[in-house]
């Protein structure tokens with residue numbers, strides 16, 4: 345039987361020390377977010393973040409929540425719960441470098457896309473940083489301009505090179 349050996353589960357507050365270690369391993373100082381902001385995000389009703397463990401420790405995470413098209417979460421920003429949502433927003437995904445290229449990221453993404461589509465969300469979006477634009481393009485995401493000045497300012501919190509990307513969520517996720 346084929347299938348991924350990686351089985352994600354919901355991210356919990358107990359995972360935060362491990363998440364921070366993965367975050368430090370994957371990002372430069374400019375993108376490091378605090379345990380306090382992740383704890384607030386986990387408490388949001390909109391949160392749907394996942395985590396993966398390997399050898400008893402967090403090895404990867406995908407911080408995500410239900411949002412709306414064209415809305416950017418600024419660096420260090422909260423996962424704001426909205427009355428109406430149409431978009432699975434992927435805020436941050438990181439995989440320990442030692443495990444890269446083994447399908448860990450895909451194992452985090454696929455169940456979240458499927459769950460969001462089943463919940464009726466029609467879009468998925470993210471801010472691409474650290475030269476990850478080609479990675480997300482391979483998953484069908486395309487750069488989209490932001491018309492709203494407030495959202496442009498949020499995007500600017502990630503510095504030069506950050507782009508807002510989105511795609512539709514379909515039956516084939």
Ligand SMILES: CC(C)(COP(=O)(O)OP(=O)(O)OC[C@H]1O[C@@H](n2cnc3c(N)ncnc32)[C@H](O)[C@@H]1OP(=O)(O)O)[C@@H](O)C(=O)NCCC(=O)NCCS
Nearest residue numbers: 370438439444445446447448449450472473474476478479
């Ligand atoms: C990007 C990242 C999440 C991918 O995780 P992963 O578990 O290695 O991904 P997968 O194994 O599912 O997929 C790997 C594939 O993506 C490709 N890939 C990885 N990073 C890429 C990039 N920056 N640009 C284009 N392709 C990329 C690999 O070459 C590989 O291709 P293959 O399937 O043809 O061999 C991981 O490298 C990471 O944590 N990077 C640092 C944090 C980061 O930049 N996150 C995204 C910010 S928005």
